[in-house]
Amino acid sequence: DTRQFEIKTYFSKK
């Protein structure tokens, strides 16, 4: 099974 990660996991809030 694969899990979909959110983009916020990789890019921090400005």
Place this chain on the structure above:
Amino acid sequence: MLELRLIQGSLLKKVLEAIKDLVTEANFDCSATGFSLQAMDSSHVALVALLLRSEGFDHYRCDRNLSMGINLNNMSKMLRCAGPEDIITIKGDDGTDTVTFMFESQKQDKISDFEMKLMDIDSEHLGIPDAEYQAIVRMPSAEFARICKDLGSIGDTVVISVTKEGVKFFTRGDVGSANIVCRQNTSVDKPEDSTVIEMNEPVSLTFALRYMNSFTKATTLSEVVTISLSSELPVVVEYKIAEMGYIRFYLAPKIED
């Protein structure tokens, strides 16, 4: 005061068509650099970053930084009323809650003003760090769109793998599986037809095809697409907008549990 005049108005029409299904509402930011947008899809899995540089406009006046909250579906409805050859001017003012799109025919014999209501959008702005990618693939955008469409009819996810042999797109679904390999292929006469692979390290990542297929709506903007991959990062699917800027789509990978 904001006044941005774009001779090739069709570019703005194409930009809207490329992003309106992925993102329903977003803040367009206007500054001395250009007209830009950064927005996530409702699931926060994909992010789109658009830049139209100020130099690319015929006339660009932006007295101070301005952010305009726009429903992209409504903006698209208005831009569809512009003819394919029309010049489009975006006009706005500080303190008003509307933006005006002015369409001028090439012969200047028809001028239309469409005023659209703005909205307050509370959006998060993410910092996208500069990164070194393990592999960068440049290929004809129509070819990439074809691959995503074909694989989307078989499976829900695509595994993109880059090796010395080329770039491989793989999917599996209820009916079976599909594997498409594109090898490096340089065309001197028509560089836009080339597939060029820059690889520092082999890389293999899995992505939802639904998003990839949505990104390919930008195919009309550029003959070439650039796909940048690294195992620790979202993929970047970039369409350059001739002499003006780019649309970049970022998509978080699916990871084995």
